[in-house]
Amino acid sequence: MWLSSLLLAVSFCITSLSVSAAEPIPHKTLNANFAKLTHAFEQLDLTTMENLYTDDAVYISETQERGIISGKENILNLYSRFFNKIKHKNATLEVDFRILVRYTEPNSATDIGYYLVRFHPGKESGEPISEFAGKFVTVFTKDSKQQWKISVDSNTHAAPHFYYDAKPVPNLYYGRQFIAASATKE
Numbered sequence: 001m002w003l004s005s006l007l008l009a010v011s012f013c014i015t016s017l018s019v020s021a022a023e024p025i026p027h028k029t030l031n032a033n034f035a036k037l038t039h040a041f042e043q044l045d046l047t048t049m050e051n052l053y054t055d056d057a058v059y060i061s062e063t064q065e066r067g068i069i070s071g072k073e074n075i076l077n078l079y080s081r082f083f084n085k086i087k088h089k090n091a092t093l094e095v096d097f098r099i100l101v102r103y104t105e106p107n108s109a110t111d112i113g114y115y116l117v118r119f120h121p122g123k124e125s126g127e128p129i130s131e132f133a134g135k136f137v138t139v140f141t142k143d144s145k146q147q148w149k150i151s152v153d154s155n156t157h158a159a160p161h162f163y164y165d166a167k168p169v170p171n172l173y174y175g176r177q178f179i180a181a182s183a184t185k186e
Helices: 002-022 027-043 046-052 072-088 160-165
Strands: 053-060 091-106 108-120 130-142 148-158
Touching: 027 046, 027 053, 027 072, 027 091, 027 108, 027 148, 053 072, 108 148, 108 160, 130 160, 148 160
Parallel strands: 053 148
Antiparallel strands: 091 108, 108 130, 130 148
16 A cells, blocks of 8 residues: 555656646746837837736836836836837837847746847937937736736846847747847948
């Protein structure tokens, strides 16, 4: 009897190990969120942004003048004001991300990397295209529907060369691979 109990226990442990080992890291799903972010910024699409954040998300801005923003509604208000400024200027954005590190747990994933934003002012302004870059840490958590959503979004400024110098990492989002703005003027 004890032998059959032992075999049953060992069988259960092996089954449990193979189930957890077989659970792949959801690289495609997490990477797709960065494609959605890119789309949202470039289309000034608040609805897409809304679908990317958890209800209790936290946003930590790069600016010293702004505190920590808590809650999806407050984050969306911030993006709404930003998108309205871009629209008012008849401007457009290009945005891209390069992930260098991804840490995963069964219900959370943390991505660390660089972003680049190209600001295209309205033609009537006569201003040149400008760009800025930064570093980011984004934490995704599974919501009640098992969807990966942003729960923590944090960024700081960085020189654009960090974005351009970032090397691709297998399975991690690497964006459209912008060419340096100075190289495109030649």
